[in-house]
Amino acid sequence: METTWTHRIRAAGLRVTRPRLAVLEVLAAHPHADADALVTGARIQHPTLSPQTVYGVLEAFVATGLARRIEPAGAPALFELRVGDNHHHLVCRSCGLVADVDCVVHAAPCLNPADPAGFVVDEAEVVFWGLCRACQQEQQPQSVQIDEHDIRGGAIA
Amino acid sequence: METTWTHRIRAAGLRVTRPRLAVLEVLAAHPHADADALVTGARIQHPTLSPQTVYGVLEAFVATGLARRIEPAGAPALFELRVGDNHHHLVCRSCGLVADVDCVVHAAPCLNPADPAGFVVDEAEVVFWGLCRACQQEQQPQSVQIDEHDIRGGAIA
DNA sequence: TCCTTGTCTTGACTAGTTCAAAACAACGGG
DNA sequence: CCCGTTGTTTTGAACTAGTCAAGACAAGGA
Structure with missing residues (x-):
């Protein structure tokens, strides 16, 4: 399973790091998660993860087309892998x-x-x-x- | 002109006040203005107007159907009179x-x-x-x- | 004109997100 | 297999849009 994520991250031209794998896995399990939920979820595998790191990871994912950001009016931004x-x-x-x-x-x-x-x-x-x-x-x-x-x-x- | 606004405000079940008239007039001239632009604009007629007052005015307008709030992703909310x-x-x-x-x-x-x-x-x-x-x-x-x-x-x- | 009640004002406060600089780690080359 | 480069993470602070609460104030009916 994790190998798949590894490949997808590398295919996107990004380095494979623990925060990225953790966020990607949580995102796969919860297809419309907001930044806060992703921090909480990813901390199960990587307890010292900070919110800023997750924002950075998500920014990289969105920039490379791995993830998509959706912003329903009046709610925090959500992220999804279906792109x-x-x-x-x-x-x-x-x-x-x-x-x-x-x-x-x-x-x-x-x-x-x-x-x-x-x-x-x-x-x-x-x-x-x-x-x-x-x-x-x-x-x-x-x-x-x-x-x-x-x-x-x-x-x- | 102002009489029209007066009537519309009163018809919505609201009291007619200077901040409301000022905001309504700016909104009519700039059909997709954000809260900040409305504060700036309305201050031409009512220089002591505070942002919080404008938020209150807009909330009242939206609640009574006088105005509509739109929130394009990644930008501050905009308001319009076309409802x-x-x-x-x-x-x-x-x-x-x-x-x-x-x-x-x-x-x-x-x-x-x-x-x-x-x-x-x-x-x-x-x-x-x-x-x-x-x-x-x-x-x-x-x-x-x-x-x-x-x-x-x-x-x- | 007075009184009631809705509105405005003032000020502090929050959530969500972004910025910057330094420490760190992935991974290609030697 | 280790080293150095360079992209990533970390840490910490800051910022913006918007909200909350309490008292001062004024609109409009009696």
């Missing part, structure tokens, strides 16, 4: 859970503005907002407070 | 300029995910990323540095 297939995201307004949605058109931009106002568009970012299954159930029975199960997008269960 | 017509945005990767794009389907959500994964979707947020006309011209001649004309989304020219 290059131009998919989109579903975000729960209540708990922040993020799910992937395949794009019907697999090439970017997958849709075009009617009047691009002179812009040359290279990407259409689509975020669907709504309620995930769990939050729908919580809100129907007897309108429970929403903060009860504060999973948020990035947290590691 | 309720479910339009989308074009953002320039280089200078941050934001332009409106009409939505072909005028009701939210204007498109549906192929597999909503159990989510009940109420909005599809679409952001088109690309280069605005000015930045295209700047990058072709002799690949000029991009920070030259740092208009950014919210700044007031």
Whole structure:
């Protein structure tokens, strides 16, 4: 398993280091983790890891195309390894859970503005907002407070 | 002119105050301004205005549907008065300029995910990323540095 | 004009992220 | 297999956008 990560890191032109392997492994297990969750998760394998190091690792991953950074409005940035297939995201307004949605058109931009106002568009970012299954159930029975199960997008269960 | 704003504020169930009128007027003149730009702009009419007051004004506007808050990834939040017509945005990767794009389907959500994964979707947020006309011209001649004309989304020219 | 209540002001504070410099370690060459 | 170069990590501080709380203030109905 780890060999795969090693190869992918090296293929991206990066040196293979312990922090990078740790972050990559956590990211693989938690496909929409935020920086904080990645620090926590990666510390299981590398306890002395600092947040700044993780930011550095992520920056390198994003720059080389190993990872992608997504920033849902009003929440810390999330990172995912699914890159290059131009998919989109579903975000729960209540708990922040993020799910992937395949794009019907697999090439970017997958849709075009009617009047691009002179812009040359290279990407259409689509975020669907709504309620995930769990939050729908919580809100129907007897309108429970929403903060009860504060999973948020990035947290590691 | 001001009478119009007065009416709109009151119609929203809010008291008509000087900070609110000032912010509303700046927002009308600069349709995609960030909080900082609004403070600067509104101070022309009301020099003692503090950032916190503007945040409060904007919160009230957004809560009552007078204004809408948009948060392009990696930039401070922008505010606009165009609400309720479910339009989308074009953002320039280089200078941050934001332009409106009409939505072909005028009701939210204007498109549906192929597999909503159990989510009940109420909005599809679409952001088109690309280069605005000015930045295209700047990058072709002799690949000029991009920070030259740092208009950014919210700044007031 | 007075009173109530919503709004503004002031100030401190937080989360998320970035910057800079020095210590360190990966890995290609000898 | 060790060494040196160079990219990475570490450490620590700083920064920005935005939030919170409490008292002063003013809008607008009586």
